[in-house]
């Protein structure tokens with residue numbers, strides 16, 4: 001397989017799929033440019049070799065051409081971070097995109113307009129009438145798939161080499177993230193540094209695992225984490241369950257959880273996960289106490305209570321001190337750590353203590369030689385809030401892509417290049 005470092009971009013035109021789907025405020029100022037910064041090393045390598053770059057990205061979820069989602073809003077920041085004046089094409093498929101790509105000289109960079117202005121990027125029909133028949137839906141789907149191939153072919157025609165550095169969309173089989181790769185031979189398509197680093201980090205955790213391996217799964221709901229938990233049960237030594245999921249498990253085990261968040265239709269599932277953990281000899285670690293509140297508010301009254309004895313009118317908003325100690329002990333004895341999801345409502349400072357304690361334990365373990373991967377959901381916001389992101393071994397930029405990768409699914413964006 002081709003790698004970015006092995007490829008000499010001199011005289012080449014690279015179509016680089018990046019994930020510049022950055023958050024913007026109402027005045028279109030970028031509020032977090034992490035995703036742009038993350039792609040800069042790849043872009044600099046191509047330019048340093050003497051290549052030119054055609055940048056493709058999506059921004060938001062436009063339903064068609066919509067100025068609100070124009071990539072022009074982020075053009076100045078890309079130029080600033082890259083240190084090169086980036087040109088812009090008001091389109092990604094039209095004459096302007098083709099002409100400006102053709103005119104690119106070594107060292108130059110062109111940003112195409114939002115790829116999702118076209119339904120073909122995602123390959124899903126838009127604007128189908130609600131009462132469309134199944135035949136009509138199937139025909140529209142087929143037509144859009146054909147359009148998707150055409151779009152991929154057109155984008156590919158601008159360049160001599162394809163680089164995918166958009167890990168955030170690697171779980172999507174879109175025109176520019178996967179289908180386009182079919183139009184380049186194996187020697188002319190490769191991952192960017194960011195994508196390669198993400199893949200290496202996940203594979204270090206799941207394939208090349210130093211043991212003991214501990215996963216900390218937090219967040220709000222069991223239902224959104226079932227597939228990951230089931231896959232992890234075949235891989236980890238310790239599985240720590242935290243966050244809102246705690247109370248579904250506590251209730252399933254016969255506990256009294258007051259007004260805590262709970263998925264009553266997932267009680268059986270919680271019990272079956274407990275059984276599976278036992279069968280797989282995985283040490284399932286559940287919270288023993290909670291910081292309960294009498295309202296869902298930072299200013300609510302609080303008390304520490306056993307997780308199975310939460311009074312009515314109170315809800316578990318974070319783990320308690322006994323649980324912090326229990327989790328820290330497991331984490332600090334680990335050599336591989338995966339953290340996905342906070343232990344409580346970390347957005348409220350009064351309920352961020354458990355997540356901060358877990359973060360601190362991971363920092364200590366990492367300093368002692370463990371490999372720690374943080375990502376998905378709100379975990380990244382969490383480590384940023386506590387100022388410990390640079391103390392983790394790797395903080396993923398991927399949300400859904402990371403979770404699907406950990407679930408064991410084959411990601412189209414990775415398969416397209418690696419085969």
Ligand code: AMP
Nearest residue numbers: 219220243244316317341344345377378
């Ligand atoms: P996720 O996106 O699945 O990682 O979920 C993160 C969300 O779970 C955050 O917004 C937290 O506020 C929320 N959360 C964590 N613990 C609790 C809890 N005990 N009760 C309600 N929400 C929670």
